[in-house]
Amino acid sequence: MILRIWMVCWKEFVQILRDMRTLAVVVVLPVLMLVLYGYAVNLDVRHVRLAVYDQDRTRESRDLIGAFSRSERFDVVAYLDSDHQVTEALDDGRARIALVIPLRYSANLARGRVVPFQLIVDGSDSTTASTAIGYANAIVQQQSARISLAAVQRAGLAAGGAVIPVDARMRFWYNPELKSANFMVPGLIAIILMMLSALLTSMTVVRERERGTIESLIVSPVMPYELMLGKLIPYVIIAFADVILVIAAGRLLFRVPLVGSPVLLVICSAIFLTAALGIGLLISTISGNQQTAMTIAMMATQLPSMLLSGFLFPINAMPTVIRWLTNIIPARHFLVIVRSIFLKGSGIALLWQPVLLLLMLGVFLLTMCSVRFRKKL
Amino acid sequence: MTGGHAVVVDDLVKTFGSFAAVDHISFSVPKGEIFGFLGPNGAGKSTTIRMLCGILTPTAGRGSVAGYDILAEPEQIKERIGYMSQKFSLYEDLTVEENIEFYGGVYGVPGARLAERKRWILEMAALSQRARSLTRELATGWKQRLALGCALVHEPEILFLDEPTAGVDPVSRRNFWDLIYTVARQGVTVFVTTHYMDEAEHCDRLGLIYRGKLIALGSPQQLKERYVAGALLEIRAQPIMAALDLLAQEPGAKEVAVFGAALHVVADSEAAIDPIRRALERGGVSVERIDAIIPSLEDVFVALIEQADQTAAGGGA
Numbered sequence: 001m002i003l004r005i006w007m008v009c010w011k012e013f014v015q016i017l018r019d020m021r022t023l024a025v026v027v028v029l030p031v032l033m034l035v036l037y038g039y040a041v042n043l044d045v046r047h048v049r050l051a052v053y054d055q056d057r058t059r060e061s062r063d064l065i066g067a068f069s070r071s072e073r074f075d076v077v078a079y080l081d082s083d084h085q086v087t088e089a090l091d092d093g094r095a096r097i098a099l100v101i102p103l104r105y106s107a108n109l110a111r112g113r114v115v116p117f118q119l120i121v122d123g124s125d126s127t128t129a130s131t132a133i134g135y136a137n138a139i140v141q142q143q144s145a146r147i148s149l150a151a152v153q154r155a156g157l158a159a160g161g162a163v164i165p166v167d168a169r170m171r172f173w174y175n176p177e178l179k180s181a182n183f184m185v186p187g188l189i190a191i192i193l194m195m196l197s198a199l200l201t202s203m204t205v206v207r208e209r210e211r212g213t214i215e216s217l218i219v220s221p222v223m224p225y226e227l228m229l230g231k232l233i234p235y236v237i238i239a240f241a242d243v244i245l246v247i248a249a250g251r252l253l254f255r256v257p258l259v260g261s262p263v264l265l266v267i268c269s270a271i272f273l274t275a276a277l278g279i280g281l282l283i284s285t286i287s288g289n290q291q292t293a294m295t296i297a298m299m300a301t302q303l304p305s306m307l308l309s310g311f312l313f314p315i316n317a318m319p320t321v322i323r324w325l326t327n328i329i330p331a332r333h334f335l336v337i338v339r340s341i342f343l344k345g346s347g348i349a350l351l352w353q354p355v356l357l358l359l360m361l362g363v364f365l366l367t368m369c370s371v372r373f374r375k376k377l
Numbered sequence: 378m379t380g381g382h383a384v385v386v387d388d389l390v391k392t393f394g395s396f397a398a399v400d401h402i403s404f405s406v407p408k409g410e411i412f413g414f415l416g417p418n419g420a421g422k423s424t425t426i427r428m429l430c431g432i433l434t435p436t437a438g439r440g441s442v443a444g445y446d447i448l449a450e451p452e453q454i455k456e457r458i459g460y461m462s463q464k465f466s467l468y469e470d471l472t473v474e475e476n477i478e479f480y481g482g483v484y485g486v487p488g489a490r491l492a493e494r495k496r497w498i499l500e501m502a503a504l505s506q507r508a509r510s511l512t513r514e515l516a517t518g519w520k521q522r523l524a525l526g527c528a529l530v531h532e533p534e535i536l537f538l539d540e541p542t543a544g545v546d547p548v549s550r551r552n553f554w555d556l557i558y559t560v561a562r563q564g565v566t567v568f569v570t571t572h573y574m575d576e577a578e579h580c581d582r583l584g585l586i587y588r589g590k591l592i593a594l595g596s597p598q599q600l601k602e603r604y605v606a607g608a609l610l611e612i613r614a615q616p617i618m619a620a621l622d623l624l625a626q627e628p629g630a631k632e633v634a635v636f637g638a639a640l641h642v643v644a645d646s647e648a649a650i651d652p653i654r655r656a657l658e659r660g661g662v663s664v665e666r667i668d669a670i671i672p673s674l675e676d677v678f679v680a681l682i683e684q685a686d687q688t689a690a691g692g693g694a
């Protein structure tokens with residue numbers, strides 16, 4: 001039995017090593033994906049193009065503009081002279097947001113009135129828009145705090161008096177700079193491994209079927225589970241190398257800190273890989289040719305892993321049915337694990353639940369494979 | 378339970394939907410025999426062989442291979458048979474040597490014995506010089522011999538060959554049959570399917586399968602004697618199609634078939650030659666010659682298949 005598993009294993013290894021295409025997929029694809037997704041899927045909003053229409057043209061109005069332009073979130077790209085120009089700038093996309101300061105801005109300020117001014121935001125890209133509004137709000141609030149402080153000081157009260165009664169000092173734990181990369185890269189590790197594993201194994205059984213070698217295997221004394229294990233082991237080893245490759249690339253390229261235990265991360269990865277490779281293997285036993293297998297593998301892993309795993313969209317915000325559905329997606333559980341280990345340094349005491357779910361998924365999938373691959377045509 | 382029989386098939390049936398690929402066939406193959414399973418494409422040859430090897434489950438009926446039941450004991454059977462499919466189940470991206478080692482390992486041939494078997498296979502297949510070549514670089518004839526070697530690596534009692542010579546050139550086919558004889562001399566039962574008549578002549582015994590039914594069984598010699606009762610006449614005449622039409626109405630000619638440039642006619646006896654010649658000449662056909670000949674296997678099978686078609690048509694009407 002051990003000998004037969006080993007023979008299948010060895011054969012599969014030799015085949016992989018002779019196949020330049022598979023090797024390229026194994027080495028190039030993960031790094032390429034990490035770089036592409038890591039740089040492109042960036043939720044940080046910086047250098048938003050800001051157009052300014054200053055009707056007031058006073059020291060105070062310039063001060064407000066300065067508050068925006070000093071922040072690296074906004075770049076002032078144009079100073080405009082009419083409402084018409086504001087519309088134009090937003091229409092042709094030169095600016096994503098426009099700041100309109102009304103006449104008598106400083107005069108009203110001096111009188112201690114509430115002074116409205118306008119922020120016009122291009123809402124066509126809602127993600128950027130809402131983030132930009134958030135930043136703008138923060139700047140405006142800071143600015144008004146400074147103005148009222150100055151006014152109070154001018155009125156003769158001591159600075160440091162209870163001028164601002166409630167002052168929230170926000171602090172972000174685990175990712176203090178709110179760097180997207182810190183959030184994205186651990187997630188990407190899950191997505192990349194999921195796609196790669198399913199892709200790799202989805203071909204193995206179909207290939208034998210296409211080339212006719214499956215008949216010889218069926219006629220031989222190899223048991224289905226021996227064949228499945230023998231085929232799985234080489235890919236586990238390869239995928240493992242990819243785990244290390246992707247983690248290293250994440251550390252070096254995106255400077256993502258690894259706070260938690262690397263050992264725990266490796267153990268959890270192994271459990272996740274079994275489930276991910278199992279999906280590929282299962283696809284392989286049910287599809288007729290390599291093309292179909294590859295398409296199904298991409299469809300079954302890429303989209304659900306991106307959309308339903310919590311990688312891009314929070315699971316809590318999903319409808320109940322879909323939230324339930326996400327439980328059968330291995331990447332969903334692994335994502336919780338990787339992010340927690342990477343950023344929070346969580347131990348197994350906190351992670352046993354997703355780990356257990358992954359383990360159950362893996363065992364279930366591999367059992368399905370052996371059952372599906374009856375030794376018949 | 379089967380005594381000297383390597384293969385026993387009893388009322389075996391395989392249906393795919395409403396189509397009966399194998400329709401109640403029964404036969405047995407004694408140990409050490411080269412048994413040829415003959416029939417046109419789609420007749421049910423491969424389906425039968427796949428049921429015997431445990432790749433397909435029969436719809437009904439029973440069978441045994443090497444004394445083990447094909448339904449109840451498929452794993453015992455698998456250790457005792459070698460199987461070579463039409464596609465030469467080889468790994469093209471492994472070397473010649475690696476293919477032998479893989480199949481040897483899968484069949485549990487121990488290390489020392491495997492080295493010995495490898496040497497034997499390489500020698501038998503004349504591949505010693507190419508042991509380290511990738512299998513995809515070999516010509517078809519060599520692949521075929523390597524596939525045979527891999528099917529024999531565990532020294533099976535029975536060798537199943539499913540159209541082993543499909544797509545192979547005549548010289549390689551000749552060499553391949555020499556190898557089959559060698560294997561058979563060592564006591565291995567060979568069960569081979571083919572649709573080449575010249576290959577059928579090499580077999581000890583033949584079964585003819587047509588539309589899922591076994592329509593004849595016997596040695597090539599027996600088949601020729603038994604199934605062409607009467608005389609087989611070869612007629613060379615011009616124009617040949619006119620001759621064919623005339624013979625179809627001639628009561629002395631029981632069966633007529635075009636055979637290359639000539640016509641083959643089954644008659645009751647050689648006494649039918651003169652009436653046939655007269656009938657043809659009356660019809661304006663110039664007769665070059667009419668000879669009584671020994672039937673070839675092809676004649677036998679054409680005759681048998683026509684009989685089967687007529688029976689089927691008669692039964693359906």
